[in-house]
Amino acid sequence: xxxxxxxxxxxxxxxxxxxxxxxxxxxxxxxxxxxxxxxxxxxxxxxxxxxxxxxxxxxxxxxxxxxxxxxxxxxxxxxxxxxxxxxxxxxxxxxxxxxxxxxxxxxxxxxxxxxxxxxxxxxxxxxxxxxxxxxxxxxxxxxxxxxxxxxxxxxxxxxxxxxxx
Amino acid sequence: xxxxxxxxxxxxxxxxxxxxxxxxxxxxxxxxxxxxxxxxxxxxxxxxxxxxxxxxxxxxxxxxxxxxxxxxxxxxxxxxxxxxxxxxxxxxxxxxxxxxxxxxxxxxxxxxxxxxxxxxxxxxxxxxxxxxxxxxxxxxxxxxxxxxxxxxxxxxxxxxxxxxxxxxxxxxxxxxxxxxxxxxxxxxxxxxxxxxxx
Numbered sequence: 001x002x003x004x005x006x007x008x009x010x011x012x013x014x015x016x017x018x019x020x021x022x023x024x025x026x027x028x029x030x031x032x033x034x035x036x037x038x039x040x041x042x043x044x045x046x047x048x049x050x051x052x053x054x055x056x057x058x059x060x061x062x063x064x065x066x067x068x069x070x071x072x073x074x075x076x077x078x079x080x081x082x083x084x085x086x087x088x089x090x091x092x093x094x095x096x097x098x099x100x101x102x103x104x105x106x107x108x109x110x111x112x113x114x115x116x117x118x119x120x121x122x123x124x125x126x127x128x129x130x131x132x133x134x135x136x137x138x139x140x141x142x143x144x145x146x147x148x149x150x151x152x153x154x155x156x157x158x159x160x161x162x163x164x165x
Numbered sequence: 166x167x168x169x170x171x172x173x174x175x176x177x178x179x180x181x182x183x184x185x186x187x188x189x190x191x192x193x194x195x196x197x198x199x200x201x202x203x204x205x206x207x208x209x210x211x212x213x214x215x216x217x218x219x220x221x222x223x224x225x226x227x228x229x230x231x232x233x234x235x236x237x238x239x240x241x242x243x244x245x246x247x248x249x250x251x252x253x254x255x256x257x258x259x260x261x262x263x264x265x266x267x268x269x270x271x272x273x274x275x276x277x278x279x280x281x282x283x284x285x286x287x288x289x290x291x292x293x294x295x296x297x298x299x300x301x302x303x304x305x306x307x308x309x310x311x312x313x314x315x316x317x318x319x320x321x322x323x324x325x326x327x328x329x330x331x332x333x334x335x336x337x338x339x340x341x342x343x344x345x346x347x348x349x350x351x352x353x354x355x356x357x358x359x360x361x362x363x
Contacts, residue, residue: 006350011318017277017292019319021200021209029208029239031188034217041222042181145289 169233302352313341
């Protein structure tokens with residue numbers, strides 16, 4: 001029997017003798033069991049809270065806000081520690097002292113200059129500046145004062161005026 | 166009697182009880198397909214119930230242009246595959262000696278409907294022998310070959326629909342069927358030659 005002949009024969013045979021297995025007619029109990037399960041599921045779904053659009057939207061918005069809050073809270077912080085260190089080291093204060101020094105009239109009498117400098121430093125240095133920074137400013141002033149005195153004695157003061165600026 | 170899409174629409178519109186009409190209509194086909202795949206009456210019943218239940222839950226995804234029977238068969242086939250995978254076992258097969266359903270012990274040939282009082286005794290004996298050998302031969306097919314054979318030849322589903330149910334290409338489905346046919350032809354061949362000989 002060839003392939004096509006065999007296929008045709010088998011089809012005809014199966015048509016005349018269908019595979020029925022152990023089932024001969026629909027079983028009402030089977031249908032009842034399936035439907036009972038479906039009814040049970042339907043009852044449970046009625047008990048569950050129904051999701052409508054607006055509660056979903058509210059939950060979505062709340063979730064978004066929560067996520068943004070967490071992201072904002074965890075965002076990279078500025079290097080506060082570094083800024084604090086720099087302030088403590090007096091870097092900002094030294095810059096202020098340089099600015100104050102530059103504002104002084106270079107042709108003032110040195111004593112007047114010193115007094116003016118002292119006044120400005122005392123009044124303009126903000127609170128909380130470490131005493132070490134102030135001290136460095138005063139030390140520099142002292143060094144310039146010594147230098148001026150030594151230059152005055154040698155008559156070479158005018159040539160080193162650039163140090164005042 | 167309403168057609169399948171009408172019943173599906175009624176169920177989706179809230180008339181849950183109408184689903185019972187679909188269960189009644191396809192109960193035997195689903196049971197036989199599941200039985201053919203797993204070879205055990207009790208398991209086939211559980212699988213068929215689960216398939217109907219899952220079909221109900223997924224009813225909104227059923228496209229009306231498709232055939233409900235094909236859509237349902239695909240669920241059944243997937244359920245059987247999952248069942249066999251879960252149990253990590255091969256199908257029981259059609260072995261008559263394995264006695265898959267004790268209540269049917271006295272009439273093991275009821276797999277195929279060979280009872281025809283009008284037949285002459287010689288033809289009846291031949292059909293009974295074919296039924297017996299065919300049942301044993303089906304046991305020796307791979308699951309894919311057997312599934313393809315059951316869907317196309319036993320349930321009369323078209324080749325295209327068979328491929329869709331199996332979740333494979335048309336060519337692949339044809340290959341499964343061709344191998345199944347060849348295997349069955351070899352296993353049943355001697356009997357057929359005996360029949361042709363006289």
